[in-house]
Amino acid sequence: MDTFKRLLQYSRPYWWRILIAAIASIGVGSMDGAFAYLVEPVLKKIFSEKDTAVFILLPFGVILLFVVRGVCRFVNDYFIRTAGQLAVQDVRNEIYHKNMYLGLRFFNRHPTGVLMSRVLNDVNIMQEGVASIITGVFRDGFSAASLLGVIFYRNWQLALISFTVLPLTIYPAQKIGRRIKNLSKESQGKMGDIASILQETFSGVKVIKAFGLEGREIEKFFTRNREYYFFMRKSIKYEALSTPVMEFITSFGVAAVIWVGGSYVMSGKMTASEFFSFVTAMVLAYNPVRKLINSYNVAQRSIGAGERVFEIIDEKREIVDAPDAMTLAKAQGDVEFNGVSFRYQDDNVLDNVNLRAKKGEIIALVGPSGGGKTTLVSLIPRFYDVTEGTVFIDGIDVRRVRLDDLMRQIALVDQETILFNDTIANNIRYGKPAAADAEVTAAAQAAFAHEFIMDMPDGYGTNIGDRGVRLSGGQRQRICIARAILKDAPILILDEATSALDTESEQMVQNALNNLMANRTTFVIAHRLSTILHADRIVALENGGIVEEGSHDQLLAKGGLYKKLYHMQFQG
Numbered sequence: 001m002d003t004f005k006r007l008l009q010y011s012r013p014y015w016w017r018i019l020i021a022a023i024a025s026i027g028v029g030s031m032d033g034a035f036a037y038l039v040e041p042v043l044k045k046i047f048s049e050k051d052t053a054v055f056i057l058l059p060f061g062v063i064l065l066f067v068v069r070g071v072c073r074f075v076n077d078y079f080i081r082t083a084g085q086l087a088v089q090d091v092r093n094e095i096y097h098k099n100m101y102l103g104l105r106f107f108n109r110h111p112t113g114v115l116m117s118r119v120l121n122d123v124n125i126m127q128e129g130v131a132s133i134i135t136g137v138f139r140d141g142f143s144a145a146s147l148l149g150v151i152f153y154r155n156w157q158l159a160l161i162s163f164t165v166l167p168l169t170i171y172p173a174q175k176i177g178r179r180i181k182n183l184s185k186e187s188q189g190k191m192g193d194i195a196s197i198l199q200e201t202f203s204g205v206k207v208i209k210a211f212g213l214e215g216r217e218i219e220k221f222f223t224r225n226r227e228y229y230f231f232m233r234k235s236i237k238y239e240a241l242s243t244p245v246m247e248f249i250t251s252f253g254v255a256a257v258i259w260v261g262g263s264y265v266m267s268g269k270m271t272a273s274e275f276f277s278f279v280t281a282m283v284l285a286y287n288p289v290r291k292l293i294n295s296y297n298v299a300q301r302s303i304g305a306g307e308r309v310f311e312i313i314d315e316k317r318e319i320v321d322a323p324d325a326m327t328l329a330k331a332q333g334d335v336e337f338n339g340v341s342f343r344y345q346d347d348n349v350l351d352n353v354n355l356r357a358k359k360g361e362i363i364a365l366v367g368p369s370g371g372g373k374t375t376l377v378s379l380i381p382r383f384y385d386v387t388e389g390t391v392f393i394d395g396i397d398v399r400r401v402r403l404d405d406l407m408r409q410i411a412l413v414d415q416e417t418i419l420f421n422d423t424i425a426n427n428i429r430y431g432k433p434a435a436a437d438a439e440v441t442a443a444a445q446a447a448f449a450h451e452f453i454m455d456m457p458d459g460y461g462t463n464i465g466d467r468g469v470r471l472s473g474g475q476r477q478r479i480c481i482a483r484a485i486l487k488d489a490p491i492l493i494l495d496e497a498t499s500a501l502d503t504e505s506e507q508m509v510q511n512a513l514n515n516l517m518a519n520r521t522t523f524v525i526a527h528r529l530s531t532i533l534h535a536d537r538i539v540a541l542e543n544g545g546i547v548e549e550g551s552h553d554q555l556l557a558k559g560g561l562y563k564k565l566y567h568m569q570f571q572g
Helices: 002-009 012-048 052-101 104-109 112-154 156-163 166-203 205-210 214-267 272-313 373-378 403-408 424-431 437-446 450-454 473-487 503-517 552-558 561-570
Strands: 335-343 348-357 362-366 388-393 410-414 491-495 521-525 537-542 545-550
Touching (some): 002 272, 012 052, 012 112, 052 112, 052 272, 156 214, 214 272, 348 373, 348 537, 348 545, 373 491, 403 410, 410 473, 410 503, 424 437, 424 473, 437 503, 473 503, 491 503, 537 552, 545 552, 545 561
Parallel strands (some): 362 521, 362 537, 410 491, 491 521
Antiparallel strands (some): 335 348
C-alpha cells in the first residue's frame, strides 16, 4: 500500500486533468446506467402499448446515446492517460536526477544496463499501472455504480442474489495479483540483465569482433532472453487465469438470477420487460467489475516495478554538502593528504598516506596496478570520501567545501576519453557551458586541436558521434584537453592521459598537456615513465602506501621500486 500511495502521489499535481476525466467518467457511467434503465420503459412502450413514435425515434436515441458516451469516453481516456504520462514523466525525472547525484560507489555496485532498465522499462510499467488505476477507479467505478443503482432499483432481491458471489472473487484476485507483482519484479530484473548485455556488447563490439566471439555473445543474449520469457510466461499465465476464474465464480450468480428471475416472470411477480432490463444492467455491470479486477492485476505489476524504482529514489546520497559547508571562489592549488586511508569493502586500498603538493607543482604517481593511484586522486574531487584522515585544499578539508565550488577547482583528463554525441564545440564547452566561441577556439588552439577541427566537414559544429567515434584516439584526447583548458581550474588530474596513443599522437597530446599543466597543481598517473621524467616529484605507491618519493634522478639512485619499474620499461 505504501508503494501504491507513492504512485498516486505523483498524480496529485495534475488533479485538474483527473477532475475533468472524473466528470467524463460520470458521463460514461450515466450513459451505461441510462441505457440499462430505459430498456424496460422503451420495450413496454413499443411492444405493450404499440407506440410507433417511440419505435421511430428509438434508433436516433440509440445513436445519440452512443455519441454522448463516445465523447465522454474520449475525454476520460485522454485526460486520464495524459495525467498518468505526466506523473510518470516526473518519476523518470526524479530517478534520473537522483542517479546523477549518487556517488561512484553506487555506480560500481550497479551495472549500467540495469540502471537503464529501471529508468526506462520499470517506469513504463509504472505508467501503465497509474493510468489503469485511475481509469479503473473513475470510469469503471462510476459505470459499475450507476448500473448497480439500476439493478437494485429494478429488484433488490435479485440484485443481492447476483452479487452475493462477488466477495468470493476477492481471495483469488488477491492471490493472483500478489503472484503477478512478484513475477513482475523478477522479470524486470531479467530485463535489466538484457539491457546490461546490450550496453556492454554495443559499446564493446570492436573487441567482440576482434576475438571472433559474436557467437558466444549471441548465446549469452539468447539465454538471458529465454530466462525473461520464462518469467513473463508465468505472469501471462496468471493474468490469463484471472478472468476465467472470476467469470466462473460470477456465473453462479448469473445462473441464480436467471432461475429466480424466470420464476418471478412466470408467476407474475415481475414483467418480462423489467426482467430484461434487470438482466441487461447486470450483464453490463459485470464488465466494469471485471475491468476493475484486471486493473488490480495491472496495479500489482505496476507496484512491483514501482518498488524497484523507489529503491533507487530512496538510495541515500553518500557524498553530500556538510551542514556548515563553505564557499571557495578560486583555490591557490595547495593539496595535502594527511593520514588518508580508504577502503571499498573490507580491505584498505589506501593506508595512512601523507602527501603534499604545493601550488603549481607537478606530482607524478607511479606503481603497479592496484597500488591505489587512481583512488588517491579520486579523493580530491570527492568521488569518494576518505575512510580515515583528511584531504585539504589550501588548508581546508574538502568535506567542508560546497561540492559545486569544489568541482570548479579541479579539471580531469582521464585515460577513457569521455565525449558526448554532440558537436565538437559543445564537447569542449562542457568545461565551461557559457564560454564564447572565441574562448572555445583559444582552448582548442592551446590543445593543438584547432587544425584538425577546421578540417572537419562543419568545423566546430561537426557532430562527433557516440563517444566521439568519428575521431582518432589522439584527436579525442586533445578535445578532452581543450575541455580542461577551457575550465581553467587550479588543480589538474591526469589519469593515464597518453596510455592508449601511438608515438606521434602521444607527442601531440604531450605538447597539449604541457600547455594545460602550466601554472597548475598537477597530479599525473602514468605507466609510461617517459612522460613524467621532468615532474617536480615522483611518488611511488605499492599496496596502498607511499614507498618512496623524489625526483627521477633521486629515485634511480635509491634503487627501489621506481628503479625497478624504470628498468622494466627501458631495459632494451
